[in-house]
Amino acid sequence: MATTSAPDETPIPSRYRTPKRGLSSFLQRLRSGDEIAHLITLAFAASIVLITLLLVYQLWTHSVLPRQRFGWRFLVTSTWDPVFENFGALPFIFGTLVTSVVSLLLALPLGVGAAIFLAELAPPRISHALAFVVELLAAVPSVILGLLGIFLLVPFLRTEVQPFLKAAFGFLPFFQGQMYGIGMLAASVILTIMIIPFIISISREVLLAVPVDQREAALALGATRWEATWKVVVPYAKTGIYGSIFLALARALGETMAVTMVIGNDPRISASLFAPGYTIAAVIANEFTEATGNLYLQSLIELGLVLFLVTIIINALARVLIVVTTRQGTAHP
Amino acid sequence: MNRLLAWRKFVNAFMLTLTGLCALLSVSVLLIVLAYLGWNGWQYLTWTFLTHLPAPVGETGGGMANAIVGSGKLLLIAAVTGIPTGLLGGIYLAEFGGKTFAFLVRYTADLLNGVPSIVMGIFAYTVVVLPMRHFSALAGGLALGVMLIPIVLRSTEDFLRAVPNPLREGALALGASKWKAIATVVVPASIRAIATGALLGLARVAGETAPLLFTSFNNQFWSKGLNQPTASLPVMIYEYAISPYTDWHRQAWAAGFILLMLVLIANIGARLILSRKGPALRG
Numbered sequence: 262m263a264t265t266s267a268p269d270e271t272p273i274p275s276r277y278r279t280p281k282r283g284l285s286s287f288l289q290r291l292r293s294g295d296e297i298a299h300l301i302t303l304a305f306a307a308s309i310v311l312i313t314l315l316l317v318y319q320l321w322t323h324s325v326l327p328r329q330r331f332g333w334r335f336l337v338t339s340t341w342d343p344v345f346e347n348f349g350a351l352p353f354i355f356g357t358l359v360t361s362v363v364s365l366l367l368a369l370p371l372g373v374g375a376a377i378f379l380a381e382l383a384p385p386r387i388s389h390a391l392a393f394v395v396e397l398l399a400a401v402p403s404v405i406l407g408l409l410g411i412f413l414l415v416p417f418l419r420t421e422v423q424p425f426l427k428a429a430f431g432f433l434p435f436f437q438g439q440m441y442g443i444g445m446l447a448a449s450v451i452l453t454i455m456i457i458p459f460i461i462s463i464s465r466e467v468l469l470a471v472p473v474d475q476r477e478a479a480l481a482l483g484a485t486r487w488e489a490t491w492k493v494v495v496p497y498a499k500t501g502i503y504g505s506i507f508l509a510l511a512r513a514l515g516e517t518m519a520v521t522m523v524i525g526n527d528p529r530i531s532a533s534l535f536a537p538g539y540t541i542a543a544v545i546a547n548e549f550t551e552a553t554g555n556l557y558l559q560s561l562i563e564l565g566l567v568l569f570l571v572t573i574i575i576n577a578l579a580r581v582l583i584v585v586t587t588r589q590g591t592a593h594p
Numbered sequence: 595m596n597r598l599l600a601w602r603k604f605v606n607a608f609m610l611t612l613t614g615l616c617a618l619l620s621v622s623v624l625l626i627v628l629a630y631l632g633w634n635g636w637q638y639l640t641w642t643f644l645t646h647l648p649a650p651v652g653e654t655g656g657g658m659a660n661a662i663v664g665s666g667k668l669l670l671i672a673a674v675t676g677i678p679t680g681l682l683g684g685i686y687l688a689e690f691g692g693k694t695f696a697f698l699v700r701y702t703a704d705l706l707n708g709v710p711s712i713v714m715g716i717f718a719y720t721v722v723v724l725p726m727r728h729f730s731a732l733a734g735g736l737a738l739g740v741m742l743i744p745i746v747l748r749s750t751e752d753f754l755r756a757v758p759n760p761l762r763e764g765a766l767a768l769g770a771s772k773w774k775a776i777a778t779v780v781v782p783a784s785i786r787a788i789a790t791g792a793l794l795g796l797a798r799v800a801g802e803t804a805p806l807l808f809t810s811f812n813n814q815f816w817s818k819g820l821n822q823p824t825a826s827l828p829v830m831i832y833e834y835a836i837s838p839y840t841d842w843h844r845q846a847w848a849a850g851f852i853l854l855m856l857v858l859i860a861n862i863g864a865r866l867i868l869s870r871k872g873p874a875l876r877g
Contacts, residue, residue, distance in 0.1 A: 293771040293772075293773075294771055294773045294774070295771050295772045295773050297773070298690075298772070298773035298776065298777075299686075299690050299773075301682060302682045302683065302685045302686035302689070302690055303686055303690065305678075305679050305682035305683040305686065306682070306683040306686035306687060306691070306695075306696075306699045306747075307699070308679060308683070308743075309679070309683055309699055309702055309703055309706065309743055309744065309747065310698060310699060310702050312706070312740060312743070313702050313705065313706050315717075315721070316706075316709070316713075316717045319716075319717055319720040319721060320713070320716065320717070320720075323716075323720050370616070371616045371619060371620060372616075372620070373616075374612060374613040374615075374616030374617070375613065375616040375617035375619075375620045375621075377613045377616075378610075378613035378614050378616060378617040379617060381613075382610060382613065382614065383617070391617060391621055393865060394621050394624055395620065395621065395624075396861070397624055397858060397861055397862075398620075398621075398623060398624040398627075400797065400798065400801075400857050400858070400861050401624070401627060401801075401854065401857070402800075402801025402802070402803070402828060402853060402854070402857060403801070403803065403804075404801065404803040404828045404831050404832050404835075404850075404853075405627070405631065405801070405831070405850045405853060405854055406627070407832070407835065408631075408831060408835045408846055408847070408850050409627060409630060409631065411835055411836070412634075412835075412843070413626075413630055454623055457620050457623075458620075461620060485602050485603060485605070485606035486606055486610060487605060487606040487609045487610055488602070488606070491609070508708070511708050512708075514710070515709070515710025515711070515712065515713070516710070517710065517711065517712045517803070517804035518803045518804055518828075518832060522832070522835060522836060542710060542712045542804070545712050545715075545716070546712060546804055546807055549715075549716075549719075549807065549808045550807065550808050550811070561716075562716055562720070565712065565713050565716040568710055568712070568713060569709060569710070569713045572708060572709065572710055572713075573705055573708070573709070576704070576705055576708035577701075577705060580701070580704055580705075
């Protein structure tokens with residue numbers, strides 16, 4: 262029983278930082294509970310790595326059939342025919358890429374502009390308050406944005422925006438065809454709303470991390486406020502801003518609900534943004550519970566695997582870029 | 595020379611105004627979301643909505659009581675599985691972690707955080723639904739729990755690192771062993787912040803729909819226990835919103851209103867708790 266009160270008899274605070282080696286000290290620490298606590302927390306920390314590995318394993322083993330049957334053709338053919346069990350993912354890949362890229366093109370200038378305003382111009386109080394509002398916007402569940410998309414954004418696009426685009430830029434292939442409201446354009450706008458908070462909050466952080474000396478030096482040389490920001494501060498924070506763009510891109514590629522609700526869910530490849538489309542995430546959401554037959558189900562899981570790999574690679578890149586700029590652990594979106 | 599200066603000043607003013615407009619536009623989106631959802635949701639929010647089961651197709655009225663309870667159930671499972679794992683993992687990273695392995699865990703957590711939620715749904719489907727051969731609250735809750743782990747892990751680690759070292763040294767100097775110092779001094783010192791981080795994580799997964807579509811599925815009735823398909827607010831909002839019935843649309847608005855209020859209250863509450871100076875560092 263005396264051993265349970267061992268902590269009181271071993272006053273060696275220095276071992277807190279430098280664990281000893283050797284069996285005797287291991288037993289000693291085991292008795293005082295340190296080693297047990299260490300092993301338990303280690304097991305839980307390791308579990309997150311194991312879960313991720315299990316995730317990859319499950320996705321891989323549950324998508325064997327389509328890989329055997331179609332191979333790489335799966336990614337480049339565009340027939341999606343559950344009846345004759347012929348699956349090609351090209352329309353979904355196309356839709357995912359187009360909506361993500363268009364939303365990035367919309368969100369990038371807006372987001373970086375807003376971040377510049379918050380980091381460089383706004384007084385700290387206002388900057389903080391607005392940054393918090395941006396965080397709240399990021400917290401809005403995607404199904405709610407989808408709800409607003411269906412009942413607010415789609416009618417607005419159909420009656421106001423699309424006729425305007427058609428009249429002004431109708432000679433471009435992107436703005437032709439029937440104006441349904443739902444379609445690639447609606448999905449891109451919803452995605453823009455969803456990724457803007459990421460770009461703003463991370464870009465703002467990296468801009469704030471730029472040393473004040475840089476600004477002062479530029480201003481002292483006679484630069485205007487804008488010139489100091491655009492030619493000195495922004496280039497300094499460039500890498501971190503790229504990081505925020507990659508994070509936003511990964512989010513846009515994997516976003517499901519809001520996109521599913523407004524994109525029209527039609528697997529076709531069309532140059533026009535007015536046309537309905539389909540994304541990888543949307544087809545999984547729509548057809549997973551209806552998938553009869555193993556090949557059908559596993560084709561959907563393979564789509565999930567593709568999505569997983571692409572977002573993982575982009576995320577990994579983004580984290581590296583952000584770490585390089587802020588040099589203090591990975592940033593929180 | 596003067597004309598050049600005037601031009602530069604004009605560009606300066608113009609671009610700065612433009613960035614202000616960007617900020618205004620981005621922020622106003624949230625206000626539009628809030629205003630529109632508040633207006634529509636509040637209008638259709640009734641007592642019946644909160645206390646009744648969904649009405650059969652074609653009948654008006656009915657509510658989403660089962661979805662509200664179902665969401666609670668899913669979040670409970672997520673909390674029970676995700677929070678302890680994240681918490682203990684976070685303690686490891688902040689208090690025990692070496693270099694290489696801790697880096698690996700941290701990086702994996704960040705990557706897991708970025709995995710699309712629909713992929714988490716597939717994961718839970720292959721791990722729980724396929725072996726059990728039916729949809730269940732358990733599968734949905736686990737999907738949310740796995741999403742919760744990296745969030746809790748990273749926030750716990752950050753908050754533990756913010757605890758000043760003298761507190762640890764003091765505990766050790768008084769003869770406590772390391773785990774005692776962690777359990778009785780370090781963690782209690784930041785427990786409020788850690789709990790807030792967990793609450794934020796729960797608020798985030800509470801709005802997730804995609805991982806529930808083919809794990810907890812949906813249910814027009816009460817579901818008993820954890821082993822049956824279970825209705826949840828986000829999935830109900832989705833199905834009602836894409837349905838052709840006006841009455842269902844109204845219910846979707848009301849459900850969306852409740853969900854958004856919960857998420858916003860959790861976020862604002864968390865911000866208020868965290869922004870209080872010197873969060874309970876009295877030990």
